[in-house]
Structures are given as C-alpha cells and as structure tokens.
Amino acid sequence: MRWFCMLEYHNNHNDIGALLEHLNMDIILSKNMAYKDISKNMFRLYWEIGNLILAKDDEGCGIEFINISAGYLKLKFPGNLSFTEKNLRNMAAFAREYGSQDLVDKIASKVSWSCNIIIMHKIKDSDKRLEFINKVMEKGWSTEELINNIDMEYGITGEEEEALKEDTCYEDLESIESKNIITEENNLDEDIKLKKSADLNSDNSHFIQDIDLKENNLGNESELKNYFYVLKDEYLLDFMEISDEVKEKYFQGQFMKNVIEFFLDLKRGFALVGKKYHIELSGSDYYVDLLFYNLKLKCYLIVEFKIGKFKPEYLGILTFHLSIVDDSVKEERDNPSVGIILCKDGEKLIVQYAFKDKEAAGDGEYKLNGDIPEQFEGILPTVEEIGSGIKMKLKVE
Numbered sequence: 001m002r003w004f005c006m007l008e009y010h011n012n013h014n015d016i017g018a019l020l021e022h023l024n025m026d027i028i029l030s031k032n033m034a035y036k037d038i039s040k041n042m043f044r045l046y047w048e049i050g051n052l053i054l055a056k057d058d059e060g061c062g063i064e065f066i067n068i069s070a071g072y073l074k075l076k077f078p079g080n081l082s083f084t085e086k087n088l089r090n091m092a093a094f095a096r097e098y099g100s101q102d103l104v105d106k107i108a109s110k111v112s113w114s115c116n117i118i119i120m121h122k123i124k125d126s127d128k129r130l131e132f133i134n135k136v137m138e139k140g141w142s143t144e145e146l147i148n149n150i151d152m153e154y155g156i157t158g159e160e161e162e163a164l165k166e167d168t169c170y171e172d173l174e175s176i177e178s179k180n181i182i183t184e185e186n187n188l189d190e191d192i193k194l195k196k197s198a199d200l201n202s203d204n205s206h207f208i209q210d211i212d213l214k215e216n217n218l219g220n221e222s223e224l225k226n227y228f229y230v231l232k233d234e235y236l237l238d239f240m241e242i243s244d245e246v247k248e249k250y251f252q253g254q255f256m257k258n259v260i261e262f263f264l265d266l267k268r269g270f271a272l273v274g275k276k277y278h279i280e281l282s283g284s285d286y287y288v289d290l291l292f293y294n295l296k297l298k299c300y301l302i303v304e305f306k307i308g309k310f311k312p313e314y315l316g317i318l319t320f321h322l323s324i325v326d327d328s329v330k331e332e333r334d335n336p337s338v339g340i341i342l343c344k345d346g347e348k349l350i351v352q353y354a355f356k357d358k359e360a361a362g363d364g365e366y367k368l369n370g371d372i373p374e375q376f377e378g379i380l381p382t383v384e385e386i387g388s389g390i391k392m393k394l395k396v397e
Contacts, residue, residue: 042082044101049091119136142254144393252307263292272290281328288321299336305342319354337356339354340353353370355367
C-alpha cells in the first residue's frame, strides 16, 4: 500500500493546496486502517466464540451454553448488541461457514458483520454468497442496499416478515417502568432451537474455504477510502462501546431517510413539512426530528427518533414538541397533532403513538397509546405496520 511521505512531497513541490490535499488523504487512510483493524479483531473474537459454541454443541449443551453466556455477558456488557442470544447463534453459524481465521481476516471482515449475517441467512448457494460478498466490497452497499438486491433476486419469505413483526414492540409506561423491555430476548420454543442447531450442521458449511485468497486482497487505497460504511455498522459501534449519543448521530440520518420513504410510500395523504424542523418560541429554538402533514386528517404528525433504551421521559419531550407545534404551527382549521416515538435499541424497534385525550377536561393532554383512535383508522399506520415497514428499510436483523 502506498502512503504519502509528507516531507518528501514538500521538498519536491511548492503547491500548498496539493500538499494539504495529500495530508487529508493520509489522515483518512490512517483512520480507516485503524477502523479496519478494530473490525478484524471483532470478527476474530466472534469466530472464536462461535467455535466455542460449536464445541459445546458437539457435547450436547450448545443451547444451554448460549443461554448462560448471553445472561452473563448481558450483565458485563449491558445493552450491547454483540452478545445477545441471537448474535451468539450468528457467531456459531459464522464459525461453521468459515473454516479458518485466515478466511475470516481476508474475506469476512472486509464487509460489516450485519452484511455477513444477511448473506449467511438469506442465501444458501455458496457461489451466490461469495458473489454478494464481492459486490458489497466492490460497491460499498449498505445493509439496506444489500437486502434490496438479494430480495430482487430471491424475494422475501413469510418467515422474515413475521420476524420483523416480532421484533417490534409497543409498551405502556407502567410496563416500561416495571421491566427491562429492550434487552430481554424472547425464548425460542425448543423445537425451533433444535432446528436452528441442525441448520448449523448443514452440508453447506465452510462454503468459502476453497477460495483463492490472493484474488481478494483488499489492502488498496480505494477500498480503504470507502471503509467508513463498515464503521457505521451497529455491531462494530457496540463493540467499540460508542455512546448512545454518538450512535444516534450515526444512525439518525439513515433512520430519517427510511421513515420518510415509509410514510410517503403509504400514499395516505402524508406530506413532508421538514427535517429537523425549526420552531422559535419565546426566544428559544426548538427542532422537531420529522414533521409531516396529513391532508386527509388535516393534522400534523411529529416523529421523534431515539437510540438506546426507551425512557419514560421521552414522552415528555414528544408532548412538549406536540404542544409547540399546536401553538406555533397548527392553524385553527387543523386537528390536534399526532406524535410518534421510534426508539431503536439493539434488535428491538419500539414504536409509540401519542394522541391528545379528547375526553379529558379542558384542552386535554397527550398520552401514549398503542391503539389508533377510530377517526384515524385506515389512514394512520398501525404500530405493527410502522415497525415491520421501517425495519424492512432499516434492516434490523
């Protein structure tokens, strides 16, 4: 790999602009090389854990070991997406598919863990798997682009649609306060677990072990320049223990894009008013994540995004934003605004509606509700529709 020698370049060129451009490129390459090393170490760890699980599976206690390990690691690394039961099973499948650490280093770690999971679970043919791995590396596909391309070729199954619905939650405030609704995973029925264990032992394992690794040398500058998309993988961010605030910054742009597409694609009268919509009130500035207007309901719809564990105080933030929209944006002919909180934490997507309580005395307060009032039915999407539709776009696997 070629690195720019700043001093040598300076001695041979007087163009400060070109020198600074080369300096910028060196910084980008150095940072992405560091990210690449972190990702490679994460893949090695996952592969080693996966092989440990497979060894326990051979002893007849693989499922029990996963359950115990997930519980222990949840205490040590709370809220970390990497060490859920689901991802531990992914690690076992990954270890089955990749026969050596050399293959992990030179092929698997060149694309994100999320992309690896998608390819493993959606494509059974080994040649096609490798084809899509190469396309991800070549084109820098996001998980959404990868799944869209796979689905165009193979289609989506009913099981996948049901899985998306199962990972979508509505919880009222009492249940939020009384239990850990985010990190707790639903236990699979024993027969489903046994089926998954059997799948790990399929004839299609080690699908990639005969590849000529020399043809997949990814150490060139062009690929390193574009390595940022791997950094944006949530598993890697969790592995690096990036804070929820930083993760929120990373994912909010993609989150917004997909939510906008979802509501506009419904063709139920939604129009986008603005992103990070600015409202000035009493000399202070406030920003609403997404503001829609529904032409059929004649009301505004606010969508707020959160990354991390759902907190009851989010209702207060949403209620405040609904109030200032009603006071500063809504006209007399408009109906009271409607609010939605979308909270993504690991493998879960929490969806909460907020409607104004018309039965309350006076102006009424906004309250969380999982059921859509009768006057909104058929136009506002249900919690399940929102969850599965957005997760299809976000591709929360």
